[in-house]
Amino acid sequence: MSEIVKFSRPAGFFPKFERRPGPNKTNMHYCPGCGHGILHKLIAEAIADMGIKDRAVIVCPVGCSVFAYYYFDCHSVECAHGRAPAVATAFSRTDPENVVIGYQGDGDLASIGFNHILQAANRGENMVVFFVNNAIYGMTGGQMAPTTLVGQKTVTSPNGRTILDSGYPIKVAEMIAQFEAPVYVERCALSSVKNIMTARRAVRKAIQNTIDKKGFSFVEFLSGCPINLKMKAKEMNEFLDTKMSQYYPLGLKKDVSAEREAIVRAEPIYDADKVKELLFPVETERAVDDDFQYKSEVFDQERSVKICGFGGQGVLSLGHVIATVGKLRNFNVSWLPSYGPEMRGGTANCSIVFSRGPIGSPQADFNCSMMVCLNQPSVDKFLGQLAEGGVLIYDTSTITLPELSADKTVYGINAGEIAEQLGDLRVANSVILGLIARMMQDCFMNEDEKADVDCAMIESLKENYGKKPAVLELNIKAYNIGKTADIVCKGARVSK
Amino acid sequence: MAKRTNKILLKGNEAVVYGALLAGCEAYFGYPITPASEIAHASAKLFPALGRTFIQAECEIASINMVYGAAAAGRRCMTASSGLGISLKQEGVSYIAGAELPCVIADIMRGGPGLGNIAPEQSDYNQVVKGGGHGGYKVIVLAPGSVQEMCELTMLAFDLADEYRMPVYVLTDGMIGQMMEKLELPEPRPRRAPQSWALNRVNETKNCVSSIYMEPKDLEELNIRLNKKYAEICAKEQRAELYKMDDAEYAFVAYGISSRMARTAADILRAEGIKIGMIRPQTLFPFPVNAMKQAADNGIKQFISVEMSNGMMIDDIRLAIECKVPVTLLNRMGGNVPSVEEIVKRAKEQIGGCTNV
Numbered sequence: 001m002s003e004i005v006k007f008s009r010p011a012g013f014f015p016k017f018e019r020r021p022g023p024n025k026t027n028m029h030y031c032p033g034c035g036h037g038i039l040h041k042l043i044a045e046a047i048a049d050m051g052i053k054d055r056a057v058i059v060c061p062v063g064c065s066v067f068a069y070y071y072f073d074c075h076s077v078e079c080a081h082g083r084a085p086a087v088a089t090a091f092s093r094t095d096p097e098n099v100v101i102g103y104q105g106d107g108d109l110a111s112i113g114f115n116h117i118l119q120a121a122n123r124g125e126n127m128v129v130f131f132v133n134n135a136i137y138g139m140t141g142g143q144m145a146p147t148t149l150v151g152q153k154t155v156t157s158p159n160g161r162t163i164l165d166s167g168y169p170i171k172v173a174e175m176i177a178q179f180e181a182p183v184y185v186e187r188c189a190l191s192s193v194k195n196i197m198t199a200r201r202a203v204r205k206a207i208q209n210t211i212d213k214k215g216f217s218f219v220e221f222l223s224g225c226p227i228n229l230k231m232k233a234k235e236m237n238e239f240l241d242t243k244m245s246q247y248y249p250l251g252l253k254k255d256v257s258a259e260r261e262a263i264v265r266a267e268p269i270y271d272a273d274k275v276k277e278l279l280f281p282v283e284t285e286r287a288v289d290d291d292f293q294y295k296s297e298v299f300d301q302e303r304s305v306k307i308c309g310f311g312g313q314g315v316l317s318l319g320h321v322i323a324t325v326g327k328l329r330n331f332n333v334s335w336l337p338s339y340g341p342e343m344r345g346g347t348a349n350c351s352i353v354f355s356r357g358p359i360g361s362p363q364a365d366f367n368c369s370m371m372v373c374l375n376q377p378s379v380d381k382f383l384g385q386l387a388e389g390g391v392l393i394y395d396t397s398t399i400t401l402p403e404l405s406a407d408k409t410v411y412g413i414n415a416g417e418i419a420e421q422l423g424d425l426r427v428a429n430s431v432i433l434g435l436i437a438r439m440m441q442d443c444f445m446n447e448d449e450k451a452d453v454d455c456a457m458i459e460s461l462k463e464n465y466g467k468k469p470a471v472l473e474l475n476i477k478a479y480n481i482g483k484t485a486d487i488v489c490k491g492a493r494v495s496k
Numbered sequence: 497m498a499k500r501t502n503k504i505l506l507k508g509n510e511a512v513v514y515g516a517l518l519a520g521c522e523a524y525f526g527y528p529i530t531p532a533s534e535i536a537h538a539s540a541k542l543f544p545a546l547g548r549t550f551i552q553a554e555c556e557i558a559s560i561n562m563v564y565g566a567a568a569a570g571r572r573c574m575t576a577s578s579g580l581g582i583s584l585k586q587e588g589v590s591y592i593a594g595a596e597l598p599c600v601i602a603d604i605m606r607g608g609p610g611l612g613n614i615a616p617e618q619s620d621y622n623q624v625v626k627g628g629g630h631g632g633y634k635v636i637v638l639a640p641g642s643v644q645e646m647c648e649l650t651m652l653a654f655d656l657a658d659e660y661r662m663p664v665y666v667l668t669d670g671m672i673g674q675m676m677e678k679l680e681l682p683e684p685r686p687r688r689a690p691q692s693w694a695l696n697r698v699n700e701t702k703n704c705v706s707s708i709y710m711e712p713k714d715l716e717e718l719n720i721r722l723n724k725k726y727a728e729i730c731a732k733e734q735r736a737e738l739y740k741m742d743d744a745e746y747a748f749v750a751y752g753i754s755s756r757m758a759r760t761a762a763d764i765l766r767a768e769g770i771k772i773g774m775i776r777p778q779t780l781f782p783f784p785v786n787a788m789k790q791a792a793d794n795g796i797k798q799f800i801s802v803e804m805s806n807g808m809m810i811d812d813i814r815l816a817i818e819c820k821v822p823v824t825l826l827n828r829m830g831g832n833v834p835s836v837e838e839i840v841k842r843a844k845e846q847i848g849g850c851t852n853v
Contacts, residue, residue, distance in 0.1 A: 019704060021711050055697050059565075060706075069704050075695035077568045078706035080591050083561035086553065090565030090573070093549045094523050097697060098569075116561075119554035266547035268522060270687040276500060278545050279514055280681060283501040320505070320676070327505055327678045334643075335505070335676040358642075360760030361836045362675050362753075 012044030012053060013071050020070040029067055033233045035132060035190035035223025036065050042196075042203045043101065043130065044072060050207060056099045059088040063105035064138040082113020085120035088127045096265045099210050102129035107137045110146040110170050117176075124181030124215040126263050128206040131172060131218065134225040135244065142228035146170045149247055154228075169247060173220040177253035182216040183260050184209050185253040189222040191240040195250070205257075213262040222248055284328065284463040287455040292330055294452075298444040299331075299354065304364035308338075308349035308382055309374025309395075314429035317464070318372070319350035321433060324460040326354045334362035347377060372432060373399060374415070389492065391443070393436055395428065396488055404491065411439045412488035418481050427478035433457060434482020443493035454483075502681040508646040509534035509576075509673040512602050512666060513542055515650030516574055518684045521600070523549035523573040525562035527581065530614040531670030532604035535576040549573075556581045560588030560601075567597035568705040570694025572654050576602035578670070579612060582620055583628070589663055590629030594707030594718070598657035600650065601635075602666040604673035605752075607831035615831025616670035618752055621808035624665050625780045632719055634726045636664040636733065637780040639751040643677035649778070651682065656733065658688065660725055667780060669804060671753040671833055729782050736784035737776040740766065744773030746847055747791055748826075749813050750802035751777050753833055758802045761839035770847065775799075780809070788816035799823040800843055804833060 016025045030037045047056050056074040060066060062081035069076030079087045088102045109117050109131050117129065136154060137143040143156040147169045151160040161169075177185040184206055188199035199221060206217035222244045224236040231239060269275070293299075305322060309315045319335055326333030331354045338349040351364035364371075367387040373379045373394045379401065386392060391409045394401065397416035404410060413435045419428035437457050441450045461479060465472040506514065512535050516524070524539040526532075536552065543550035549566070553559035559575045566573035577585060582603050592599055605620045607613040622628070625637050636656050638649040646668065653664040690696045695703050709715035739759055741747065748758040755776045765772045775791060777784045791799075799821060801810040807825045814823050824846045828834045834842075 021714065053702075057569075057695055066708065069706060074702055076702075076704045076706075077565065077695060078595075078704070078708055079564070080561060080587055083557065083564075083588070086558040086561035087565035087568070089551065089558075090523065090525070090549075090562040090571075091569050091695070093551065094566050094569050094571045094573075095697065115554055116558055119558065266544070268547040268549075270520060270546075270684075272684045272686070275517060275546065275684040278542065279517060279684075280500040280502055281504050282498040323505055323676065323678075327503060331678075333505070333678050336671070337674060358759075359677070359756070360763065361757045362671075362677075363757070363833070363835065365835050366837050 010041055010045035011048035012046070012073055014073045017070045020067070028071065030064065031227045033224055033226035033236055034064070035134060035221060035225075038190045038196060039130060039132060039199070039221055039223070040068065040071055042200050046204050046207050047072065047074060050204070050211065052099045052207070052211060055097055056101055057091045059084045059091070059100060059102045061104040061108040063108050065103055065105060065132065066139065068103055082108050082111070083116055084108065085113065085116040085125075085129065088129070089120050089123070089125050092126045093265070096126065096213065096263070099207065100127040101207065101210070102127055104129060104131055105138070106131070106133045106135065106145040106147040110172050121176045121182050121216050121218065122179045126210060126213050126215055128210045128217040128219070130203070130206070131220045132223045133172070133220055133248065134223040135169070136225050136228045138225050138228055147172070149243060171248060173218065173248075173253050176218045182218055182254060183214045183257040184217040184255050185219075187220040187222070187248060187250050187253065189240050189245060189250055190224065191222070191237040195241075209257050214257045214260045215263060217257070220248070222250070284459050286328055286459055287452060288329065290330060293356070294329060294445070294449055296444055296446045296449055299356065302353060302355040302357075302359065303369040304367065305352040305354075305370045305372070306349060306364040306368045306382060306385065307352070307372040307374075308347070308378035311346050311348040313348070313374045314426050315348040315374065316350050318429035318432060319352050321460050321464050322436070323352050324463050325456045326352070328459050328463070329456050331355060332357065332359050334359050336362045349378065349382070372436070374428070374432070375399065391439060391493070393432060393439065395432070407492050409439075409443060409491035409493040410489065411435055413482060413485060415482070418485060419478060422474060422478055422481075424474060427475055430461065430475040430478035431482035433461075434479040435487060437479075438483050438487070439489075442489070503678060504681060505676050505678055506643055507534055507674060507676050508640070508643045508668065509604060510538045511643045511646035511679060512576065512650045513538035514681060515647035516600070516654070517542055517546065517548075518647070518682055519651040519654040520572050520685050520687050521548070521574055521654060522571040523566045524575070525551050525553050525559040525566070525573070526575050527553050527556045527559050527577065529578050529581045531606055531616070531673050532576045532578045532581070532602065534673065535602055535604070556584035557588065560585040560592075563599045564588055564592050564595070564597065567592060567599045568595070568695050570690050570696040572598075572658075572688060574600040574602065576604065578604045579606045579608050579620055582623060586623065586629035589635065590631050590633060591707050592663050593627075593629070593633035593635065593722070594631060595705050596661040597705065598654075598661050599663050600653045600657055600666065601663055602650070603668075605667070605669045613831045614670065616753060616833055617804045617829065617831055618669055618754065619805040619808065619829070620667065621780070621805055624667050625812075633722060634781055635662060636660065636729060636782075637667050638664065639778055639780050640666060640668050640672060641752055641755045641776055641778070642672070643675065644679040645778070646672065647679055648682065651685070660729060662725070669752045730785070733779060734782045734784045734786055735778035736787040737778060738787060739774040739776060741773035741775065741791060744771050744791075744796060746770065746772040746798050746800065747796050748772065748774040748800050748802050748843070749777070749788075749809065750774060751780065751809070754802045754804055757834055757836050757839055760836045761843065764836065764840050765843060770844070772843070783812045783816060785816040788813060792817040792821050796821055798847060800826050800846055802834065802839060803827045805829065
């Protein structure tokens with residue numbers, strides 16, 4: 001206690017409080033005897049002495065200190081009730097050089113916004129939070145706070161707070177201290193000169209931690225509210241030093257700041273080339289250019305494909321491979337997974353639409369040009385959606401086909417068994433892909449374009465599985481078997 | 497270096513994140529919710545890969561308040577959610593509007609009310625387009641109808657947010673969010689210069705961001721200023737796509753996935769001899785009043801609002817055309833997307849023998 005401090009108007013305050021509306025630009029709005037004025041002064045002094053006026057951000061709460069931004073000569077932001085720690089988090093994360101100072105009262109911090117302070121503390125955000133605990137709601141007119149003492153009378157606990165109705169007052173400093181992340185937690189009192197001097201050191205210690213990027217520091221201040229607690233100034237200090245300090249013991253709760261490393265955050269990257277390197281995919285080697293178009297008349301109109309089966313049969317990924325073929329051959333293409341009640345219960349389906357123009361409905365729910373069925377329920381449920389002249393592709397190992405109208409074309413392959421022989425049931429979908437390539441070549445493609453169908457399918461497999469060479473190899477193998485194995489094929493296009 | 501292409505297959509939700517990063521978005525704050533979660537997933541992967549900020553917030557309220565903080569700090573920032581999550585964010589959105597901060601919010605709508613379901617609906621229309629929080633504020637609402645637009649309109653959203661210093665929504669449904677389409681990625685933008693009002697270390701002035709105006713006179717002034725801004729936006733920022741409207745006698749009005757269904761339905765109806773087109777609003781606030789009015793003046797006999805809600809947009813259509821022409825509602829609710837067949841069938845029923853529903 002040898003340090004002599006001369007209190008004067010701190011340089012961390014504006015010379016004139018221009019942000020305050022009305023004629024009074026020199027005084028604070030706080031009531032006589034209120035602790036906020038004292039704490040404001042300690043903080044303002046520290047901000048000036050520590051040379052951080054240009055990078056301090058004061059994050060103001062809702063409560064009596066809602067107007068804290070009138071006074072501090074630094075950037076200030078006024079937050080919604082209880083949300084200051086979330087707002088402060090954003091300041092700390094988006095510019096680690098900011099010295100972020102949160103300021104909250106007991107209703108703001110320990111009631112409406114309690115989750116936010118606990119989560120910010122637990123994340124170890126680099127900030128300091130100064131918590132003013134005066135055991136009452138000041139601004140709204142003396143209601144019970146989460147920190148109101150048992151038996152204490154307020155306008156919403158007129159007979160005194162009871163444990164039965166309101167539980168115990170919350171010891172916030174102790175709660176924060178038990179988290180791993182926070183580096184420094186202390187409780188002080190804004191009462192006697194001695195206590196205020198301790199508070200002054202705590203303020204500086206906490207701010208220094210933030211400057212040093214040590215992480216989360218928290219100081220709770222027991223503070224007077226003589227107006228709402230209906231006490232004279234002297235009684236107020238006695239109340240703080242006896243009843244309040246008894247329930248809320250003063251002192252250091254945690255300090256690991258010496259052993260913590262400074263938090264280092266990455267520098268954000270905006271360089272266009274680096275952004276493109278992350279977002280723009282490496283181009284798959286293609287046999288065609290950007291202006292290539294198939295001349296086969298089958299693509300003169302929009303074409304929709306539905307793939308359906310059990311979940312786990314690779315329904316969605318087969319759809320993705322087919323959509324990729326569309327992309328690689330310069331079509332507009334959409335891929336829509338089954339979405340809604342049918343995705344429950346183990347069935348899966350997806351729709352792919354190819355078009356030269358803008359695509360309307362992405363859902364192949366009627367007028368399907370091609371339907372791929374990998375299980376019996378899909379045939380039973382969706383076959384009616386196959387368009388006149390449409391093509392059905394199916395797995396002969398699991399499906400018994402009903403009689404189809406003469407306009408339809410049917411291609412079937414024992415995909416399940418072939419995949420099983422290859423040792424991985426999941427490649428049944430690439431066997432099917434081989435069958436689709438064969439069907440396209442047989443039924444729809446112009447002579448000179450037949451070879452490119454193969455090319456496009458292999459390019460798509462490479463784009464989809466290229467990152468795992470073994471998986472790619474197996475899928476290409478399955479695809480090739482799908483192209484050559486025994487198949488069932490009949491119907492309109494075949495008989496032609 | 498390997499050759500790169502700007503053509504990519506992406507989900508709508510992922511395209512939002514690509515658009516955000518290409519527009520120079522610096523921070524993403526969000527809380528998981530279906531069907532918007534892919535936005536958080538892609539952000540978690542891609543924002544840190546560029547050294548930018550990603551935080552999975554403790555709740556929707558925290559995430560919108562983190563957006564408030566980052567926006568006040570002068571950072572391009574965003575969040576995303578759906579339905580009930582948007583309800584929780586509304587207080588924060590009102591603060592952002594009141595403090596005149598720019599930010600982008602993606603709302604990938606799901607079924608409601610209450611917990612509802614995770615299937616696509618368009619029932620956040622009122623709470624987003626009409627300003628769901630307290631006070632007389634508005635937000636710009638962009639309504640992408642394709643994966644390409646999910647990317648491009650997200651980029652536009654950041655520009656509009658900066659230009660007018662207000663929240664801008666990217667509003668669509670779960671199906672546009674979940675579906676994958678080919679898109680062409682636009683070129684990345686340079687980092688935006690810091691604004692003079694922001695709480696940013698490069699600014700010499702000590703700035704204050706707040707939405708509190710204790711004097712009613714001052715708060716009225718803010719409201720007048722805001723409403724002047726909204727009037728300017730209504731005059732300058734209406735966007736709509738007109739599809740086969742030149743000789744149309746009837747018009748669908750639809751946005752999001754229902755506009756895709758209605759587009760195909762219009763083609764089918766035209767093949768059957770019914771001259772129908774579509775007005776697809778790309779902005780819901782400002783509502784494309786001019787396009788609607790012009791269509792009404794050009795002799796459209798009837799508008800059909802194709803919606804996945806209990807008819808939230810239909811009121812805006814009626815107001816736009818001053819009820820001069822009948823407007824009927826062709827809707828589904830509860831997470832059902834009207835199929836093309838259903839739209840065709842019900843449109844035929846509604847055309848002609850209809851009454852103004």
